[in-house]
Amino acid sequence: MEKESLTQLATLSHPQRMQVFRLLMRRYPDAVPAGEIAAALGLKASTNSVYLSALLEAGLVEQHRQGTSLRYRANVPAVQDLIGFLFLDCCRGRPELCPPQPSSTADGATAMANRKYNVLFLCTGNSARSIFAEALLRAEAGDRFNVYSAGTHPYSELNPLAVEMLASKGHDTTKLRAKTIAEFQRPEAPVMDFVFTVCDQAANEHCPTWQGQPVSAHWGMPDPVKAEGTDAEKRLAFQQAYGALRNRIRAFAALPLDTLDRISLQAAVDGIGETAPEGATK
Template structure:
């Protein structure tokens, strides 16, 4: 085990390799093509190839072929073992110094409402869908928010019309900047979900309090082309996919799961086929 840990720490002790691994973890469980990784991180193909080879050798990244494209995914299980090994080793006799990933959720968490934030780039459609759906599904157990890394000035009219057609009150919905939720007076988040790849791709400061994260990336329906009916269908498909994930999330037995099990459940929801 120690040899593997040394190999993994060595692989991550490099600025570019660490950037690649962090991107793949933010997008987990998505598989990302090498070309997309290079474009996001602005890396030359040769440099990226070397980085991925080191990360694969250290069992931090897996590779699969999709047609002619090589796809890469973070090996979350291996990364979890690394963190667990370091936590166990460094915390001997001082458990209060480290976060226990096998410990139950905070004792008072089942007695209070969880704070959930949905993020996308524009906060005009996908994150608004997720916010509205979770609030309607389990608003008695969750305080739900949404925000954008580059929010639009107005919500997308197709998104608003769809929610209204489903019977939701849209009068209080608005686009918000993610910075509104990073201040000292902002509510502490228990869960942060990205629902678009662009938001997950961005390198952001870590959230205080170590909330659990999930990536439920959906295609941007705003970019749909064609007739009015075809555009509305694109919004309906994204709405349906997020509804399935929100319902699965709300149904999780939070009071019986430890942090690791809950994070695994969130990742499994992200793998749901639409």
């Protein structure tokens, strides 16, 4: 175990290999194509291949083939073993020396109970998908959640078809606006309990660590703004995005947050992100 852990630490000590690994951790549980990793990090294909091979050999990532594409996913159990090694071996299990591991008991969940939780949805433009998620969770469970959305590179205004879709579903759109992620990284900003990315590009970008260590997950889905064709075909893309997010929001709102410890809660929100976004057009 020690030899394997030391090899993993040596592998992650390389700045660019660490960048690749961080991206895969942010995208977990997605399996990401090698080409997308290279494009997101500005790496040559050959260089990216070398970094991925090193991470594979160290057991930090897994490789899957989908058609003609090789996809890579973070090997989370191996990461957990590495953190456990550092905590138990190097820190001798002393929490005053090393940050404590997330609680696996019910006590870890009751600390979050009996109050409204702050939830932030992120995408790149904050003009459609994250706005849908904000409006949906507020309508579904606004009594239990303070809901926000933002973009890493927000548009100046919301997409007109997104606003039209929300209005047709009975949502109040008067207070919705495109916002930058910087608004929620200021000292006076609300501390988030949950942060969800709903587009791959936003998840690929490296953002500063969130105050309070919120539970986070990636719920990526196709961008309806990029849909081409007739107006009817474009509206169908927005309908599909709305329906898929509605299903995920309902699953999230139904979670018994006051009975789940953090590990179980993380697994639950990851599981919601693994549900296929297609087919929800009702």
